[in-house]
Amino acid sequence: MAYLSMIISRVSIILLLLAGSATLPAAAQEEESEFVFAYVTREADPFYQKQRAYTGLKLREAKPLKDAALLALGESRILGRLARVKFKLVEMMLKKSDNISTALLKLHRESNASVYLLDIPLNDLISAGRALAGEQELLLFNIRHGEDSLRGENCSPVIFHTYPSNAMLMDSIAQYLVKKKWSRILALRGSMKEDKRLTETFVRSVKKFGLNIVGIKEFTLSNDPRLRDRTNISLLTGSTSYDIIFLADTQGDFGRYIPYSAYYPRPVVGSEGLKASAWHWTWERHGAPQLNQRFDRRTKRRMNGRDWASWMAVRSVTEAIVRIKSSDVQEISSYLVSESATFDGYKGVPVNFRRWNNQLRQPILLHVHNAVIARAPIDGFLHRSNTLDTLGLDHPESSCNFQGN
Amino acid sequence: MCPTSFLIDYSYIKQLRLRWVIIFLVILFICSFKSFSSNARGSGRTIISNEKGNTLTILDSSDKIIQTIDTCTRPRGMHFSENRKRFFVGCGDDSLIAIYDLATLELVGRITNVAQPETFDLHPNGKHLYVSNEEDATVTLFDVTTGEQLAEFETGEEPEGVQTTSDGKFVFVASEAANLVHVIDVDKNIVVKDILVDTRPRRFALTPDEQELWVSAELAGVVNIIDIKSLKLIDDIAFLPTGFRKEQVTPVDVLITKDGVRAYVALGRANHVAVVDVKSREVIKYILVGKRAWGLALTHDEKKLYVANGLSDDITIIDTDNLRAMKSIPVGLVPYGILIDDH
Numbered sequence: 001m002a003y004l005s006m007i008i009s010r011v012s013i014i015l016l017l018l019a020g021s022a023t024l025p026a027a028a029q030e031e032e033s034e035f036v037f038a039y040v041t042r043e044a045d046p047f048y049q050k051q052r053a054y055t056g057l058k059l060r061e062a063k064p065l066k067d068a069a070l071l072a073l074g075e076s077r078i079l080g081r082l083a084r085v086k087f088k089l090v091e092m093m094l095k096k097s098d099n100i101s102t103a104l105l106k107l108h109r110e111s112n113a114s115v116y117l118l119d120i121p122l123n124d125l126i127s128a129g130r131a132l133a134g135e136q137e138l139l140l141f142n143i144r145h146g147e148d149s150l151r152g153e154n155c156s157p158v159i160f161h162t163y164p165s166n167a168m169l170m171d172s173i174a175q176y177l178v179k180k181k182w183s184r185i186l187a188l189r190g191s192m193k194e195d196k197r198l199t200e201t202f203v204r205s206v207k208k209f210g211l212n213i214v215g216i217k218e219f220t221l222s223n224d225p226r227l228r229d230r231t232n233i234s235l236l237t238g239s240t241s242y243d244i245i246f247l248a249d250t251q252g253d254f255g256r257y258i259p260y261s262a263y264y265p266r267p268v269v270g271s272e273g274l275k276a277s278a279w280h281w282t283w284e285r286h287g288a289p290q291l292n293q294r295f296d297r298r299t300k301r302r303m304n305g306r307d308w309a310s311w312m313a314v315r316s317v318t319e320a321i322v323r324i325k326s327s328d329v330q331e332i333s334s335y336l337v338s339e340s341a342t343f344d345g346y347k348g349v350p351v352n353f354r355r356w357n358n359q360l361r362q363p364i365l366l367h368v369h370n371a372v373i374a375r376a377p378i379d380g381f382l383h384r385s386n387t388l389d390t391l392g393l394d395h396p397e398s399s400c401n402f403q404g405n
Numbered sequence: 406m407c408p409t410s411f412l413i414d415y416s417y418i419k420q421l422r423l424r425w426v427i428i429f430l431v432i433l434f435i436c437s438f439k440s441f442s443s444n445a446r447g448s449g450r451t452i453i454s455n456e457k458g459n460t461l462t463i464l465d466s467s468d469k470i471i472q473t474i475d476t477c478t479r480p481r482g483m484h485f486s487e488n489r490k491r492f493f494v495g496c497g498d499d500s501l502i503a504i505y506d507l508a509t510l511e512l513v514g515r516i517t518n519v520a521q522p523e524t525f526d527l528h529p530n531g532k533h534l535y536v537s538n539e540e541d542a543t544v545t546l547f548d549v550t551t552g553e554q555l556a557e558f559e560t561g562e563e564p565e566g567v568q569t570t571s572d573g574k575f576v577f578v579a580s581e582a583a584n585l586v587h588v589i590d591v592d593k594n595i596v597v598k599d600i601l602v603d604t605r606p607r608r609f610a611l612t613p614d615e616q617e618l619w620v621s622a623e624l625a626g627v628v629n630i631i632d633i634k635s636l637k638l639i640d641d642i643a644f645l646p647t648g649f650r651k652e653q654v655t656p657v658d659v660l661i662t663k664d665g666v667r668a669y670v671a672l673g674r675a676n677h678v679a680v681v682d683v684k685s686r687e688v689i690k691y692i693l694v695g696k697r698a699w700g701l702a703l704t705h706d707e708k709k710l711y712v713a714n715g716l717s718d719d720i721t722i723i724d725t726d727n728l729r730a731m732k733s734i735p736v737g738l739v740p741y742g743i744l745i746d747d748h
Binding site for chain 1: 539540542559560561562563580581582583584585599601603604605624625650652655674
């Protein structure tokens, strides 16, 4: 009960401090404190713009990650009953002109939100991490970006990542290829910056696990006969022998034609064919059907990797509050990276955050469009402390330095 | 039992030759003892629910498959009725509980509108069934004679194991996703306590003296022990069969023998059953079984332990005297629960 009185006293102090504000909700019940999450988006975020392909096809459609956060809050209701904490979510959409860190601090003053689920563009995330690096009262969650520099040179002690890094995703594909002995790889990539970066990450994984890249080719979405060595799939895939095609196509408009069109009968991994994700709606082990059905019932859609990351952020914080019997942001933050934290991500093994870069270590699902084919780490890939750390940059390789920020 | 039999049969003695009387009495004498050590009671049948196959596999007393019957979708938890003439099957994807006649294996009733039932326990009054509704974060109370829903209790997400005490005063419910054990006070008809336990609590076993409640924590790889008087966690038992990593050990079903000496714990992904000395809380042995062992059942004489292996679609039968697996029998897709009719 000691923690209870601690929470109560903290809340009453906050209430006193904010006594002037008329926007305060009715004072929390005598024994119940309030813990506020904030879901933050950016106006006109390109990620959420409708991206219609030719003939009006929707090749990919982004859905708000708020749904999953609300689901997790609902699930935490009974945990709140035990800890006598009421969990709440507020929402904010940044205007085009808003500075991210100023806006977050303002929201913190007004709503008393402690944990921020950031569904915002990469640049915003990096600048928030820099500007708020010394903040003691905020905890930010990256629930959407796999960008490796966020866990490396651009890491921030206030940002936690529930979404897996691209390095983790690519490592899981590489592990699977090792297991299948499909070791000669032809890499095809688009001309976008993201495609190049993803290919670089994959090449790093290939080296890490001793596979072999037989060629890297860039494709172009065009009908121009002068460019046929970059537009014709047979020409792109027929000049050398290989076991498997790795495809990096973050746009998806070209890559979707590659399976079944390659010169040789070889499978495709990466952006098409076998993909690596944090979550998949057909995952049927470790309690996943229950989570998928809950999500589906609530949102009338299928849960994806980013939804899972949003859900996981809320679940890990609420679980931490109940376990440590405190709502103190610093205490939560140090619990998240502690060895004793064992969060249930519905992927079969307990997950917690890497101390060196605040990345959630987690299994990765390798799936096709309607089935999960394997779960990485693949059996047999071992690590001196935790097999989950065979995925992504391990501590000695990490360029993240929290003190440096 | 023997003196009673003697008295009943005394009237026949005059009509029978002495020789036959003696033989008869000797047989009676043997049978009355023998019945404690064989599983000849009941029909001797074993019923297995196959979660993904939507079937029930029926074994006879010699563990041969005699029948496979189509049942509802996602059959999981099962329980005998009080008089053991019927049994209940929780049909997860049909949101109902099917009631079967044990002798004929015919469907004789349904309790409907039970949101995704997973497991349940029958209150000692024989009438009240406490059902965990996995998707609804509730436990519902049904009258099995009328099918009427009598009460609903809010729990954490994914309630699973349900355990009533023999005095009928308390019902314990494990909430998998909230890491809580809820305590329902039957008289007050409310949840009186939420106990925080380790990650992903699944199933229960009470020690015969009902002083300790054992709870398997699947993702933590341990069994938590709750003291019934204080309703507090007092100890854990960790499991680690040779050659396995901690995260592969995912205990689910727990059974404690009637004499309270031994416990059996199905270790899920570690493909073993742990045998525990209840008093010292130490693991005596790990027995290799099939893949993802979850469901457990003991014969009435506790000589045989049945283990449902969800990912190898078979059951393993263990001889509890020498603690060895005797044989495994292929059943349906993803076997989940086991009932043995040998009382």
